[in-house]
Amino acid sequence: MLTTSQLHSYLDRLSCQGDLRPGLSLLTRLHQAHLQQIPFENLDIRLGIPIDLAPDALFRKILDDRRGGFCYELNYAFSLLLTRLEFQVRLIAAEVYNGHGYGPAFDHLLLAVGLEDGCWIADVGFGDCFRTPLRIGGEGIVELKTRYLLQQDPEMRWVLYQAREGQPLQPQYRFVLQGYELAAFLPMCRYQQTSPDSHFTRKSICSVATPQGRISLSNDKCIVTTDGRRQVSGLRNATEYRTALQTHFNMTLPPDARIERLLSHARQLTPFNQIHHFPGEMR
DSSP, rough: OOOOOOOOOHHHHOOSSSOOOHHHHHHHHHHHHHHHHSSSSSSSHHHHHOOOOSSHHHHHIIIIOOOOOOOOHHHHHHHHHHHTTTOOOEEEEEEESSSSBBBBBTTTTEEEEEETEEEEOOOOSSSSSSSSSTTTTTTEEEETTTTEEEOOOOOOOOEEEEETSSSSEEEEEEEEEEEEGGGGHHHHHHHHOOTTSSHHOOOOOOEETHHHHHHHEETEEEEEETTTEEEEEEESSSHHHHHHHHHHOOOOOOOTTTTHHHOSOOOOOOOOOSSSSSSTTOO
């Protein structure tokens, strides 16, 4: 449960004011603000810093240090905010589509939010994804010339589809509406931080939505997308990387952060081989 101080800090971080009565209007405002204010990023993984999902550590990172995170961090934190605001929230496990097939269970954490008129999917931890919560059984939405749609497959699993302008629908991930405790996600959270097969250990990413597109730092590239047009510039050294973080994300990393790890392309960084218990894990 968030403290009153943490609640106010979270809402300030999202620049969210006004009516806080639980409902679709507030859920949508919070969801869209989260995507534009708190980046999707895996910098700690590339820097060799274990992810800590304990609530106080999570809020210290996101609120005090003004950092972001990946799905287990962002959607879990968002679930705590929504619960504090008296929404009915479940943690949902998804299998992510990789272009050839679906990944393992608990590959992704998203949220199911129960409202008076049905169940809605919220996801502030998947990077470039839907900005408006999606209703289960609804007709989908179109945002920035991209269509998002939920459909059930023959096994009655819900599949999130995305179709950019002029392109066919492509699966993103699939799930069932079964709620889990956070502990169920911890083994995959550890895997995503340590396995050489995890794309989170292969490259660095820091990305945030903008009203017309998004801004991303991907290894040694800064990518600004506006109305579908991409502008790519190189980041030649640690100074330029830190400047880009500050300019686009208002983010500052510690002076001793090994920025060269963020500029590097895929290679095994031996992240946490000596750690037997991760912060946030159940013993």
